[in-house]
Amino acid sequence: MKENITYLGVVMNVNSSSVEVEISKDIPTAAPIIDGRLYKIGQIGTFVKFPAGSLTLFGIVSSVSNTPKSLDIESYEPNYGSRFLQVNLIGEKVGSRDFQKGVGTFPTINDEVHIVTEEDLRAIYSNKSERFLEIGTHSSSKNLPVYIDPHNLILRHAAILGSTGSGKSNTTANLIKRMLGKYPGSRVVLIDPHGEYSAAFSDTSKVFKINSQTSPLFIPFWAMTFDELTFFLVGRPEGQERPEDKQLREKIVQLKKDNACRIKSGAIDVNYITADSPIPFNIKELWHDMDREVNGTYSVSNEQDQTRANEKLVDKGDFSKLIPAKFEAYSPTNSAPYKSKKQTMYSYVGKIYSRLKDSRYNFMFNPDDYYDVDSPNDLDHLLREWINHDHRLTILDLSGVPFELIDISVGLITRFLYDSMYWGRNEEYTGRNRPLLMVYEEAHSYLPKSENSSHIYGYARRAVEKIFKEGRKFGIGSIVVTQRPSEISETILAQVGTFIALRLTNSSDKNTVQSAAPNNISSLMELLPSLRIGEAIIIGEAISIPTRVTIDLVEPRPSSNDPDLISSWSKPFNKDVDNYVSVVKAIREQKLN
Incomplete structure (x- = not known):
């Protein structure tokens, strides 16, 4: 096979990770033409093959040198007409079978090495079965998908x-x-x-985006786990469970259980409900009840008796509009109305209120059609919107x-x-x-x-x-x-x-x-x-x-x-129209014009 135009050289060293090849000095040129195509010998990243009967091994060139790595360099005098390749084996092909990754048999000393032609590459790459997808063309050949x-x-x-x-x-x-x-x-x-x-x-x-008129992006807050929701609402570190966290967990679980039989996609057994269950509840109502509990005044001073039956309520407010309940001012002396002694959740009330009032978070806390159990849609509708459309x-x-x-x-x-x-x-x-x-x-x-x-x-x-x-x-x-x-x-x-x-x-x-x-x-x-x-x-x-x-x-x-900088900078600007009003408006509204 040495007379074959694809002949490259012979194997001179083999180890478990690479094969060293000596390129034949008889090759007349460093860029032979095979079947009308020019091939560059010794290019890093190109392929070579080791034919051995019906088995053909394939490798990739990792380095080129005029000095063999397998010999003692100090005692070797370089012959600048010599060329040596380090080749990493990557796979094999037996007969007419498909190319397989991995190598079961290694080449031996003096085995022939040949150039991998475009026809060889086509047999490896061009799998046109229905299972496979074309991604591009081989960098060495625009005709090889x-x-x-x-x-x-x-x-x-x-x-x-x-x-x-x-x-x-x-x-x-x-x-x-x-x-x-x-x-x-x-x-x-x-x-x-x-x-x-x-x-x-x-x-x-189908593109979902915040504030889109056609397909607005909503991610309902109640689909969060308890850790996710409380981290964002009140900054609770994951795994931490303070008394106020325990109370908040209990309140959320109870609201979810109250809604278990009213869920649009079907009632749920309350025994399976946890704080992590993705069940709708009204977070504004949760905040309103917590605020009422913390800031209320009562006709009695005993904490256990400070219930709604003993409230000194003036106006119950409106949770849907985030209007808190109003109470008679508590007495600075030890007399009625008494200030609420249920202050565990005090810091959380303000934090939750600030989140609910921030319009940037409306896509989570005011999701149209997904707000709570009385909304027209449930998670099954959201799932269909995301992954089951035209x-x-x-x-x-x-x-x-x-x-x-x-x-x-x-x-x-x-x-x-x-x-x-x-x-x-x-x-x-x-x-x-x-x-x-x-x-x-x-x-x-x-x-x-x-x-x-x-x-x-x-x-x-x-x-x-x-x-x-x-x-x-x-x-x-x-x-x-x-x-x-x-x-x-x-x-x-x-x-x-x-x-x-x-x-x-x-x-x-x-x-x-x-x-x-x-x-x-x-x-x-x-x-x-x-x-x-x-x-x-x-x-x-x-x-x-x-x-x-x-x-x-x-x-x-x-x-x-990238923007076309040269074209843009080549145009004179008009300072009379560059007033930046729309830019500042977009910054304030966090909305791209």
């Missing part, structure tokens, strides 16, 4: 990584569009913190969510959807019978490895980690998208089955991806800083062989591209 397995990509989870401007948002949009186009039963929920993706999917998605792609635009609520909002959304898949795993229309993909954009901002921010307490991280650890069994998969993989939860990265890594220039980010990748292709990760815009290295369970892929541009594009 690259396919991935969406089953492994989604249910074994994935990460799309890349520095700002590397093409990360385009890759995400491209992948989602291809899924929606090929699979008519697909379901995707995209968490979009900056509101970038509605432009790319204007006709093929377009199959749901974009939850969190750009209007206050920063301090991003953590809880993402955590609550994720937990709610995970629970729906878990408890509906055997239903015909959801769970294992119709899987769901969750996509988390800008994941580093709310899925950090540690809670080092005053507004990040791990609610989102714990919920998403649960999907990465257990979601596969119940039909829910996930993709995290981030420009800072070094800041992402290590548990999440450890569960990622497929990495789509675009250009990463930060050394800590590159090292994070490199450490998570298999050892035998760590050299391929060294190429990350030199990738072109729109190029990605894909490794993992969704692809047959680690590959450098070019991702096509999608149109329309996500609104994440």
Whole structure:
């Protein structure tokens, strides 16, 4: 086979991690032409093969040198006409069978090594069965499509990584569009913190956004766990149980039990209700009753007898309008009316009131049609709105969510959807019978490895980690998208089955991806800083062989591209119209014009 035009050289050293190859000096050129195509010999990241009868082993070039690593360098005099390759083995192909990852047989000394041609690559990559999804083209050949397995990509989870401007948002949009186009039963929920993706999917998605006239985003407060709700309402640290926390828990449980038989989607046995049960209750009524208890005056001084029957009530107020009850002023002397001695909840009353009055939190505390048990809709309606509509792609635009609520909002959304898949795993229309993909954009901002921010307490991280650890069994998969993989939860990265890594220039980010990748292709990760815009290295369970892929541009594009600075700065500005009134109004209302 040495006469074959693909002949490259022979094996001169083999160990458990790599193979050293000596390129033949008889090759007439460093760039032979095979079947009309030019091949560059010794390019890092290119492939070679080791034919041995019906078995063909494949490897990837990790380094090139004029000095063999297997010899004593001090006693070796370099021959500058010699070339040596370090090759990492990645898979094998037996006869006409499909390419398989992993190696069962290693090459031996003096085995021949050949160039991998485009025809070889086509046999590896171009799987056009209905199971597979085209993601782009091979970077070395625009005529060679690259396919991935969406089953492994989604249910074994994935990460799309890349520095700002590397093409990360385009890759995400491209992948989602291809899924929606090929699979008519697909379901995707995209968490979009900056509101970038509605432009790319204007006709093929349902976008939920705070204050939207058509599809407003609501996340009912009563769907929170007790820890989540009390953390946000009163700043209660998780796991802490002071007397006022115990009283608040008891009041919430009682309100939920009172509503158990009136729930729109069906009555619930009160014996199963806890403070974490997602059952509607009126939080304004809760505040009003607590305020009345704390600030009331009574005709008796004994705390046990200070009940509503002994109140010195002037006006009962209106809880729906957050108007507190009014009482006769208490006497400064030891005589009636007496001041309330039930002061345990005093600090909580003011904190809850301030939250309820803040209009930024209306999407949680004033959710139209989901407010309490008397509202027309229940959680089943919200679930259908999110994952059972005409377009199959749901974009939850969190750009209007206050920063301090991003953590809880993402955590609550994720937990709610995970629970729906878990408890509906055997239903015909959801769970294992119709899987769901969750996509988390800008994941580093709310899925950090540690809670080092005053507004990040791990609610989102714990919920998403649960999907990465257990979601596969119940039909829910996930993709995290981030420009800072070094800041992402290590548990999440450890569960990622497929990495789509675009250009990463930060050394800590590159090292994070490199450490998570298999050892035998760590050299391929060294190429990350030199990738072109729109190029990605894909490794993992969704692809047959680690590959450098070019991702096509999608149109329309996500609104994440840079502004046209030169064009903008080239225009003279008109100071007479630059009055900034609308800007200040938007700041005050926290509403984008």
